[in-house]
Amino acid sequence: xxxxxxxxxxxxxxxxxxxxxxxxxxxxxxxxxxxxxxxxxxxxxxxxxxxxxxxxxxxxxxxxxxxxxxxxxxxxxxxxxxxxxxxxxxxxxxxxxxxxxxxxxxxxxxxxxxxxxxxxxxxxxxxxxxxxxxxxxxxxxxxxxxxxxxxxxxxxxxxxxxxxxxxxxxxxxxxxxxxxxxxxxxxxxxxxxxxxxxxxxxxxxxxxxxxxxxxxxxxxxxxxxxxxxxxxxxxxxxxxxxxxxxxxxxxxxxxxxxxxxxxxxxxxxxxxxxxxxxxxxxxxxxxxxxxxxx
Amino acid sequence: xxxxxxxxxxxxxxxxxxxxxxxxxxxxxxxxxxxxxxxxxxxxxxxxxxxxxxxxxxxxxxxxxxxxxxxxxxxxxxxxxxxxxxxxxxxxxxxxxxxxxxxxxxxxxxxxxxxxxxxxxxxxxxxxxxxxxxxxxxxxxxxxxxxxxxxxxxxxxxxxxxxxxxxxxxxxxxxxxxxxxxxxxxxxxxxxxxxxxxxxxxxxxxxxxxxxxxxxxxxxxxxxxxxxxxxxxxxxxxxxxxxxxxxxxxxxxxxxxxxxxxxxxxxxxxxxxxxxxxxxxx
Numbered sequence: 001x002x003x004x005x006x007x008x009x010x011x012x013x014x015x016x017x018x019x020x021x022x023x024x025x026x027x028x029x030x031x032x033x034x035x036x037x038x039x040x041x042x043x044x045x046x047x048x049x050x051x052x053x054x055x056x057x058x059x060x061x062x063x064x065x066x067x068x069x070x071x072x073x074x075x076x077x078x079x080x081x082x083x084x085x086x087x088x089x090x091x092x093x094x095x096x097x098x099x100x101x102x103x104x105x106x107x108x109x110x111x112x113x114x115x116x117x118x119x120x121x122x123x124x125x126x127x128x129x130x131x132x133x134x135x136x137x138x139x140x141x142x143x144x145x146x147x148x149x150x151x152x153x154x155x156x157x158x159x160x161x162x163x164x165x166x167x168x169x170x171x172x173x174x175x176x177x178x179x180x181x182x183x184x185x186x187x188x189x190x191x192x193x194x195x196x197x198x199x200x201x202x203x204x205x206x207x208x209x210x211x212x213x214x215x216x217x218x219x220x221x222x223x224x225x226x227x228x229x230x231x232x233x234x235x236x237x238x239x240x241x242x243x244x245x246x247x248x249x250x251x252x253x254x255x256x257x258x259x260x261x262x263x264x265x266x267x268x269x270x271x272x273x274x275x276x277x278x279x280x281x282x283x284x285x286x287x288x289x290x291x292x293x294x
Numbered sequence: 295x296x297x298x299x300x301x302x303x304x305x306x307x308x309x310x311x312x313x314x315x316x317x318x319x320x321x322x323x324x325x326x327x328x329x330x331x332x333x334x335x336x337x338x339x340x341x342x343x344x345x346x347x348x349x350x351x352x353x354x355x356x357x358x359x360x361x362x363x364x365x366x367x368x369x370x371x372x373x374x375x376x377x378x379x380x381x382x383x384x385x386x387x388x389x390x391x392x393x394x395x396x397x398x399x400x401x402x403x404x405x406x407x408x409x410x411x412x413x414x415x416x417x418x419x420x421x422x423x424x425x426x427x428x429x430x431x432x433x434x435x436x437x438x439x440x441x442x443x444x445x446x447x448x449x450x451x452x453x454x455x456x457x458x459x460x461x462x463x464x465x466x467x468x469x470x471x472x473x474x475x476x477x478x479x480x481x482x483x484x485x486x487x488x489x490x491x492x493x494x495x496x497x498x499x500x501x502x503x504x505x506x507x508x509x510x511x512x513x514x515x516x517x518x519x520x521x522x523x524x525x526x527x528x529x530x531x532x533x534x535x536x537x538x539x540x541x542x543x544x545x546x547x548x549x550x551x552x553x554x555x556x557x558x559x560x561x562x563x564x565x566x567x568x569x570x571x572x573x574x575x576x
Contacts, residue, residue, distance in 0.1 A: 018471070019470075019471055019474030019475070019480075020470035020471045020474060020483075021386065021480075023480075027387050030379065030382065030387070031383050031387055031389050033379065034379050034380045034382075034383040037379070038380065038395060038398065040424070041444075041447060041448055041451065042398055042399070042401050042402070042448070042451070044417055044423065044424075045405075045410060045413035045414050045448065046405070046413070048413045048417050048422075049409060049412075049413045052413075091318070091319060091322045093315075094314075094315040094318045094319045094322075095315070095319035095323075097311060097315040098312060098315040098316035098319055099319075101307065101309050101312075102304050102305070102307050102312050102316075103304060103305040103307075104304035104312075105303055105304070110319070110320070110323075113323060113327065113328070114323065116331075117327060119555065120331075121508070121509025121511065121532075121548070121551060122407075122509065122512070122529075123509070123511050123530075123532045123533055123548075124334070124509065124529075124532065124548045124551065124552065127334070127532060127536065128330040128333055128334050129330055130536060131330070131334060131337055131541065131545065132330050132333050134541075136539070137333075138333055159326070162326055163326055163327065163330070166326060166327060182307070186308055186309070189308055189309065189310075190308075195309075195310035195311055198309075199311075217403075220403075224404075224405070224406025224407070224408075224409070225406070226408040226511065226512035227407065227510075227512050227529065230511075230512075230533070231533060231536060243406075244406050244407075244409070244512070245408075247406075247408045247409065248408055248516075251516065256416075260416075263406075263408070263409040263413070266405075266406045266408075266409045267405060267409055270401065270404035270405040270406070270409075271404075273404045274398065274400055274404050275397075277397075277400065277404075278396075278397040282393075
């Protein structure tokens with residue numbers, strides 16, 4: 001690759017090339033190949049979403065996203081996120097506090113178990129709730145006798161979403177809180193602050209950016225989850241369809257324009273998430289667990 | 295007594311709230327994750343071995359598993375090459391737009407899978423932006439296993455880039471300079487010094503991308519065509535069995551997938567530990 005230039009006219013100022021890098025032409029080729037790969041595999045799909053969404057004009061787009069069933073899908077997606085993100089937030093903070101501030105047996109097992117939902121197929125995540133709460137499930141029939149419906153209803157969608165987004169906030173908080181130790185909290189306590197006051201005035205401000213980072217990723221996944229939700233939802237129009245499910249239904253009805261219109265809203269959410277995430281990474285790199293960038 | 299066991303269980307600390315936070319975390323983890331997963335295991339165990347075996351070795355199931363694991367391995371391998379290249383370019387070189395490209399690498403994490411699925415299908419369908427030219431060349435991408443491969447490359451890319459990138463950033467450049475002073479040319483340095491150092495991270499990234507791809511559903515089903523025995527992935531077969539109310543078959547496929555992924559991840563972890571030891575890292 002870097003054969004010595006034989007017999008090239010020696011110019012007065014030849015740019016110094018460090019022996020620990022490649023020649024300029026190699027570098028340019030590698031950059032171009034990488035960009036071409038990303039352009040085809042990442043940028044093109046993103047562009048195509050917006051292209052297809054606005055192909056029939058802006059008014060068609062507006063009509064599609066304000067259509068009754070789509071509007072109800074948007075509402076349900078917001079409701080599901082409003083339940084699942086706070087639930088995982090409370091869990092993430094509690095788990096991170098216990099894991100980061102104390103030494104106890106079984107800690108590494110606990111950390112491993114928290115990450116477990118990431119290694120399970122979304123479809124399997126939905127399946128386990130069907131086995132649990134479905135009509136033929138372990139406790140589904142008992143609940144049905146009391147008029148409680150979980151599968152093919154909103155509670156099942158919320159549960160499945162909580163499962164697939166389970167680790168996001170905890171895994172952001174645990175490393176950063178472990179790195180920060182507990183000297184600050186000990187100082188606050190010794191100065192007479194109560195436990196809760198210590199948490200809200202000392203711990204929380206120390207981890208706020210990591211917390212926001214985790215909430216952001218958790219929310220993006222909660223609103224965009226498809227596989228797990230698809231298994232437990234039952235696809236009842238206007239009732240148990242979230243936005244990703246609505247995309248599927250419209251697409252399968254060959255209503256491509258409307259499908260891509262709803263998809264473009266989700267793509268906007270993804271772009272928003274990426275932008276905020278990058279800003280957090282650039283500005284507060286030390287205050288978020290940068291070693292575990294997803 | 296209770297106090298004494300609590301003492302042995304954890305080191306003393308002045309901070310309050312251990313019982314409350316750990317208790318809540320473990321209870322929540324059990325309710326949301328462990329008990330439902332145990333339900334899957336119990337369901338499988340209650341089936342009995344002959345029934346499980348006949349469900350797991352059903353020809354359609356085997357074809358779906360072979361496709362899922364095969365396409366995932368191929369996509370992870372492709373990503374190992376291009377993900378390494380992207381990580382390399384992002385860490386080592388300066389070029390305009392680098393920050394934006396770096397941020398965009400996470401797009402597959404952020405973009406809902408169903409959106410990725412229909413977008414990729416639109417591009418690779420016979421009348422799509424790329425599918426059109428492929429069709430002219432006589433290659434069908436969408437609605438074939440090639441389409442599945444493309445979708446899995448899309449969702450797996452960030453795993454490789456994000457595991458290799460930090461290792462590459464921390465790498466000591468002096469070692470490469472030393473290799474150069476000792477007379478190694480650049481290619482030799484990269485192949486003999488840089489790549490072995492990156493190997494464990496690359497393997498981790500491969501394992502993560504592979505594991506994610508095996509379970510992937512949303513981005514694949516639109517582009518796959520979903521023809522039984524040809525382009526039907528295992529997660530889709532679980533969904534199909536569920537809509538037929540054949541819970542036993544769905545459970546059997548899910549269990550086989552979990553077990554296979556677990557074995558493969560374990561093997562990769564061992565390989566990684568071996569390569570670390572061989573290279574004398576920590």
